[in-house]
Amino acid sequence: xxxxxxxxxxxTAHADGELGAEEFRAAGExxxxxxxxxxxxxxxxxxxxxxxxRIPMFKAPAEVRARxxxxxxxxxxxKTRTLGSLRRPWVWAPAATxxxxxxxxxxxxxxxxxxxxxxxxxxxxxxxxxxxEHFEPNVPSNSYEDVxxxxxxxxxxxxxxxxxxxxxxxxxxxxxxLPDGTPVTYTFYRNxxxxxxxxxxxxxxxxxxxxxxxxxxxxxxxxxGYSIAWMADPDRHMVCMLISRIPLRQFADEIAYVxx
Amino acid sequence: xxxRAGKTSEQRRLFEREAxxxxxxxYTAALHLARNQDDAKDLLQETALRAYRFFHQFAxxxxxxxxMLTILYNVFRNSYRRAAREQVSSAPSDLxxxxxxxxxxxxxxxxxxxxxxxxxxxxxxxxAALDGLPEEFRAVLMLVDVQELSYQETAAVLAVPIGTVRxxxxxxxxxxxxxxxxxxxARGILRS
Numbered sequence: 001x002x003x004x005x006x007x008x009x010x011x012t013a014h015a016d017g018e019l020g021a022e023e024f025r026a027a028g029e030x031x032x033x034x035x036x037x038x039x040x041x042x043x044x045x046x047x048x049x050x051x052x053x054r055i056p057m058f059k060a061p062a063e064v065r066a067r068x069x070x071x072x073x074x075x076x077x078x079k080t081r082t083l084g085s086l087r088r089p090w091v092w093a094p095a096a097t098x099x100x101x102x103x104x105x106x107x108x109x110x111x112x113x114x115x116x117x118x119x120x121x122x123x124x125x126x127x128x129x130x131x132x133e134h135f136e137p138n139v140p141s142n143s144y145e146d147v148x149x150x151x152x153x154x155x156x157x158x159x160x161x162x163x164x165x166x167x168x169x170x171x172x173x174x175x176x177x178l179p180d181g182t183p184v185t186y187t188f189y190r191n192x193x194x195x196x197x198x199x200x201x202x203x204x205x206x207x208x209x210x211x212x213x214x215x216x217x218x219x220x221x222x223x224x225g226y227s228i229a230w231m232a233d234p235d236r237h238m239v240c241m242l243i244s245r246i247p248l249r250q251f252a253d254e255i256a257y258v259x260x
Numbered sequence: 261x262x263x264r265a266g267k268t269s270e271q272r273r274l275f276e277r278e279a280x281x282x283x284x285x286x287y288t289a290a291l292h293l294a295r296n297q298d299d300a301k302d303l304l305q306e307t308a309l310r311a312y313r314f315f316h317q318f319a320x321x322x323x324x325x326x327x328m329l330t331i332l333y334n335v336f337r338n339s340y341r342r343a344a345r346e347q348v349s350s351a352p353s354d355l356x357x358x359x360x361x362x363x364x365x366x367x368x369x370x371x372x373x374x375x376x377x378x379x380x381x382x383x384x385x386x387x388a389a390l391d392g393l394p395e396e397f398r399a400v401l402m403l404v405d406v407q408e409l410s411y412q413e414t415a416a417v418l419a420v421p422i423g424t425v426r427x428x429x430x431x432x433x434x435x436x437x438x439x440x441x442x443x444x445x446a447r448g449i450l451r452s
Contacts, residue, residue, distance in 0.1 A: 012430040016404060018411045047433055047440075051405040054386040058291055060283035064301050068280070068308045072272055159339050217313050235298060259338060 001030045006037050015044040118209045118223065120239075123178070125226050127186060128197045128243045135188040137172025147173035147187065156185045157238060161198050165258055167191040196244045202237050215252035227251040275315050278324040283308065285325050285407055286332055292402055293336050306339075307332040326413035329403065333417050381440055389439040397432030400425055 001010075010027045013019050019027055031038050139150035144160050147170065152158040154175050164170075168189040178184050184201035208230060212219040221228040229242040229251065244251055286307055290300040311318075311328050318327050390398055403414040404425070415422045 008430070012433060013411070013426055016411070016429070018426070043437075044433065047437060048405050050381070050386060051390065051401060051436070052408075054381075054383045055390060055402075055406045056288075056383075056387075057284050057406075058288045060287040060304060061297075061301055064287075064305050064308075065280075065283060067305060068283070068312075071309060071312065072275065162338070217309065233302070235302075 001026055003030075003034060003037055006030050006034075007040060011037075011040060011044055014041055015048055116210055118221075120203075120241075121209065121221070121223050121226075121228060124197070124199055124228070124241055124243055125224060127199070128195075128226065131186065131188050131197055132195055135171050135174075135190075137174055137188075139173045139175055141170070141172030144170060151175065151185055154183060154185075156183055157200055157240075160187060161189075161196075161242065161255075161258065163189045163191075163196060163254075163258055166254055168194075168196060194244060194246050196242060196246075198240065198242050200238060200240045203239050204237060206232050206237060206239070208232060213248070215249060216256035218252060218255060220248055220252050222248045229255055271315060274320065275312055278318070278320065279308070279311055279315070279328060282325045282328050286328050289329055289332055289402065289407065290336075292398070293332070303332060303335060303339075306335050310335065323409070323413060325407065326409050326417065329407065329409070329413075330417045333419075381443060385440070385443055389436050389443075392439065393432055393435055397428050397435065400428045401432045401436070404429055 006027065010019065010023060010030075013023070014027050031041065137147075140146040144162065148158040148160055151160075151173065156175065160170070168191040171188040171190050173188075174186040176184050176186065178201060182201050182203070184199060187198040189196040189198075208219055209221060212221055212230070214220070219230045221230060225245070227244050227246055227248045231240040231242075233239075242251075242255060246254065283304065287300060287304045290303040290307070291297070294300040294303055307328060310331050314331075318324065390401060393401065399418060400414060403409045403417060404411070409417065411422050411425045414425045418425070
């Protein structure tokens, strides 16, 4: 082994203790006769220590710790609160528990008990139904990057769900306005058997709609024949909904699958 | 078709013992990925809750920090498209140090007495040199030198081959050395 080989292929791993047995032996042989490379090894170790010692570790913020602890303490399987709502600690009262159970029963019984109307859902499924017929993008939509960048330029969240692993193609994106003037994005996906709409918009009122099921860690709803995933982010007052006709549990599984 | 059962109290205790102590490390990594506090908090929260949800997949006795970092990088990759990341300014001053609570990790940091050059470098200069690295080099240095992961663990977090970790680390350290030598030369400690 010559110096160039040692420095290029062995030095770093040698400093990190990551050489294999044979490599370690060969490196040791070279260093035995090469003070220059020995010095370089010490120097590499010093740089490693410098980075280790001087780059600070930051403390996880107290409110995030609190939310995580809350989840641990209140984990009981079926829940009707999401991540976002952990900002407002909620005490389970017997009456509330009964009400929640009744709401779930309403879902199960399906048409026997009246469905509580949810205007934000009604609006979204009306758009979804029209997009199923025909979706017309209004932002450049040749790629995820196109759509993402245009959302960002419009000060809307640029993150896009990627349903490609399930055979969906991104049909494109739209930026529209809601009746109250708030901007809203619509991102539409289609495969041979199904479609999915992702919509995002800002809102001041952020209560989670009633009658939710927690599936795969998401608030999921079956509403008037549609499956809806509801993801609210109270810090930025932003809501993201995923809507499809895919059956509820399957939809929840598929969302979890692409989340990775 | 399955319903989500709550964790057993034993699993919860195990999570508290193994995963909660990693939160500072995960937040630190999230800050370097997201480059702002709000997004880093979201990433941390999402990662911790996902780790809890999938905790039955964690093998007790293995490196929990590495496992959670893998989840963090997955969450980051899935949530933040490349276009959006490139929009974010890469200036080191983006980290709002006034608001961030700092926690010095090593109480008695040992310094190589022979490395006069490196001793003369200020903390913020080391951070600036690291922040100035291209993203793929910075990531491996953070994971190996700051988060103390092995090459194999780092390869799993970044979803790249081990050889790539090794070569990026080599290149990243070479660039850092150049930056720091440049500083030392400017101070007259090193002759050109």
